[in-house]
Amino acid sequence: MTARRTALLALALVVLGLGSYYLWSHLERVEETADSGPSPEALANPYLAAARFLRGQGLTVAYSGRSRFWAGLSPGASSVVLLADQRALSPAQVQQLLTWVQRGGRLAVVAHGLWNSQSASGGDLLLDTLRIRKSLSADLPNAPRAPATAQQPDLTYLYLENQTAPVRLGFDPAYHLEDPTDKAVAWANSRIATHLMQLAWGDGVITVLSDGALWRNERIGHYDNAWLLWYLNQDRNVTLVLSTTHEPWYSLLWRYFAQAGVAALALALAWCWHRAVRRGPILPAPDPARRSLAEHLRASATFALRHGGQQRLLQVLRQDLTQHAERHHPGFARLPIAEQWQLLGRLAGQPTAHIAQAMAPGRGNALSRRDFSERVAQLQRIRNAL
Structure with missing residues (x-):
């Protein structure tokens, strides 16, 4: 069985070799040149x-x-x-x-x-x-009737x-x-x-x-x-x-009408200088009068409100209230928050819930003008009661 397979394989290789030789001997090489057309530079x-x-x-x-x-x-x-x-x-x-x-x-x-x-x-x-x-x-008048052709240009x-x-x-x-x-x-x-x-x-x-x-x-x-x-x-x-x-129009104007252009430019500069002259007496400098303390305070509060927000102002009032309570009641700052609020409620005669609402820091939500004014007034009443 092995000898038979070997013989068949040898016969197949011989046939393949003879076929390849026949194809190679009869192979004809042809070269073709493809015209890609004019280059982009020529176009x-x-x-x-x-x-x-x-x-x-x-x-x-x-x-x-x-x-x-x-x-x-x-x-x-x-x-x-x-x-x-x-x-x-x-x-x-x-x-x-x-x-x-x-x-x-x-x-x-x-x-x-x-x-x-x-x-x-x-x-x-x-x-x-x-x-x-x-x-x-x-x-x-002597134009021929028959046009020129490719054979007879x-x-x-x-x-x-x-x-x-x-x-x-x-x-x-x-x-x-x-x-x-x-x-x-x-x-x-x-x-x-x-x-x-x-x-x-x-x-x-x-x-x-x-x-x-x-x-x-x-x-x-x-x-x-x-x-x-x-x-x-x-x-x-x-x-x-x-x-x-x-050429652009301004180049042509400068070439053929240079003198007229210079004169027009000088006239435009003179007109601008004439229009810029002050008319009437110069206004005196404003009187450097000092502003009142209330204006300074209002301006400072407006500046702080614009750059720090409502919660920043309320936090300043809470800190001032805490410092005031510490001066009148030593050891107040070391008490827990809940005991501080209870003490403030007894001193101010207000429920602890009101004290907690006034002293608790806000969450950054903007308050209306009315709520903001009431919160400030509430903190001021608590401070005055100490």
Whole structure:
């Protein structure tokens, strides 16, 4: 029986070994990479890839959210990429920005407002000053009927000197830039629309783009989009303006109306000083007359009642009564409590129960004014009878 079990066990081990070898020899390893999607940093910053690309090219990149984002930047060594909506810039800020460019600054700005022929404005003071208009490509007279597809995208081509092939850019074909005064010195076009214009402005350069989506995280790696970003900012310290925050009203008031603010503050201080002046003679000091003894006693009792309570006052009266009885009847304090109360009852001519009610310490319960007055009068009668 034991030999049979041993044979079966050996056969099972052989079958298991052969099966394991077969599975191992036919096993195919497959590696899969799971895409977890964009990181939280990329979701919060749609131009994170653009900044990292520029840093990879050896450029210094900084972000700015101030309304005066050009302040503190050296015009000859700085480049600003204005991706935020700049339509909130005031006329003074637009002139300051253009002066910064004129001194050698380099500015790339994304056009946001569409041109309105009725108001003769695009709602963008910077573009209106540059006389650049942005419109829809579909409104052009030679707009094609067949839209661009993924197989045949409508790319924008930028032709450079000494280059045999044009630069291909992925601008949104839905927009078009127009330069009615012919100030542009370079431009890039798609089939029917213009998406990039470059203007010489003093010692600096201004580049106007119909949209900035080609530099977003999901599109900067397409075509030559990243190369254009480097080309416009090469050899410069780059500042990316993703949003602009307005200065608080008090800061603007101090900047543009500092003298008026100082005058208003001085006027307010003078008014406060005028209102604080005493009117009429100063009142004399009150007569330091001594109060009567009754007032002092009443005040002392009120203070003791407020801080010690009714039972504290009654306890003081009981102690005084006990000391008075000891002086007139030596040995009174050494008697038991019951004998003290009986002696007080005989001397005062009152029942022992009344004496016990008056001499027994209270339980801390508040008494009414009437009960408190009667208890005090009862202790006083007992004391007077000794």
